[in-house]
Amino acid sequence: MRVVFMGTPAFAAAILDAVAEQHEVAAVFTRPDAVRGRGSRPEPSPVKEAALARGLPVMEPRTLRDESVQRALADLAPDVVCVAAYGAILPKVVLDIPRLGCLNVHASLLPRWRGAAPVERAILAGDEEAGVCIMRMEEGLDTGAYCVRRTVRTESKGAAELTEELAVLGAQALLTALAHVEAGAADWTEQDEGAVTYAAKIERGELDLDPAEGALAGERKVRASGDAHPSRAVVAGRPVTVLAARAVEDAVGLGLASGIESGEVRFAGKRLFLGTAAGALEALSVKPDGKQAMDAKSFAAGVQGLKQNGSTWRSAHV
DSSP, X not given: OEEEEEEOSHHHHHHHHHHHHHSEEEEXXXXXXXXXXXXXXXXXXXXXXHHHHTTOOEEOOSOSOOHHHHHHHHHTOOSEXXXXXXXXXXXXXXXXXXXXXXXXXXXXXXXXXXXXXXXXXXXXXXXXXXXXXEEEOOSSTTXXXXXXXXXXXXXXXXXXXXXXXXXXXXXXXXXXXXXXXXXXXXXXXXXXXXXXXXEOOXXXXXXXXXXXXXXXXXXXXXXXXXXXXXXXXXXXXXXXXXXXXXXXXXXXXXXXXXXXXXXXXXXETTEEEEEOSBSEEEEEEEEETTSOOEEHHHHHHTSTTTTSTTOBEEETTO
């Protein structure tokens, strides 16, 4: 089929690569170059880089509501438009252009987690499963029926690992959906509006750790974090980004952290524990400001007096 692909992050780039192996990609739409991650200079999106590597035409409109952009898309005469984390609204005139419609690869088990941050919200909510749906796009926010659905266990995976796994599943699911749609054999399932939840974007500082919360909530925040939205804290007076952590459940850890109070820091058995309102959070890997990432033992060795009683930690906001 003749496909126009729309996407922006690495999640979408992996899906573009799979589609380009089996279908004719007439053009790739992506968001304009922008400052991404911790950089200060505008950079091309991962989708743009993947498209250019394959010699595919790239378009970077700031909006799809521009009539000239709409005419250019119509001139491409796509059979289908495939969308994966594009980051811009598709108006009805765009949705109506491809003869077989617009298909969206959405990284959630719709109708749960419609919206911008489905992977992070699934982790924060403690969902046991995550997944992808291939959805028929309409004017509402992720409201269309889906024809292919794939699931995966979240287990203790972080957002980056889970997103990468979902990209592979999403690519496979999209290729299946395209084959079904082309053959006129797609089986569409309407979403249950009574089961809808929304995945609002992650706000600045939302994933920072707080001793007033429980250890499990802290673990989930760290798993959901990344460069754009890190989990920050001040540990023994040192501002740090917590890269890996877990709520203490093993017998040895529970013994070492026995009686720990909310806001207390304890380094015992070469393990670093942060006391919370409900249990202990073990910091496994941290990145002190201005330094490289390191394990908890290395961090503790560099903080004078951390092995003494009385060390504390707090939210980065205080």
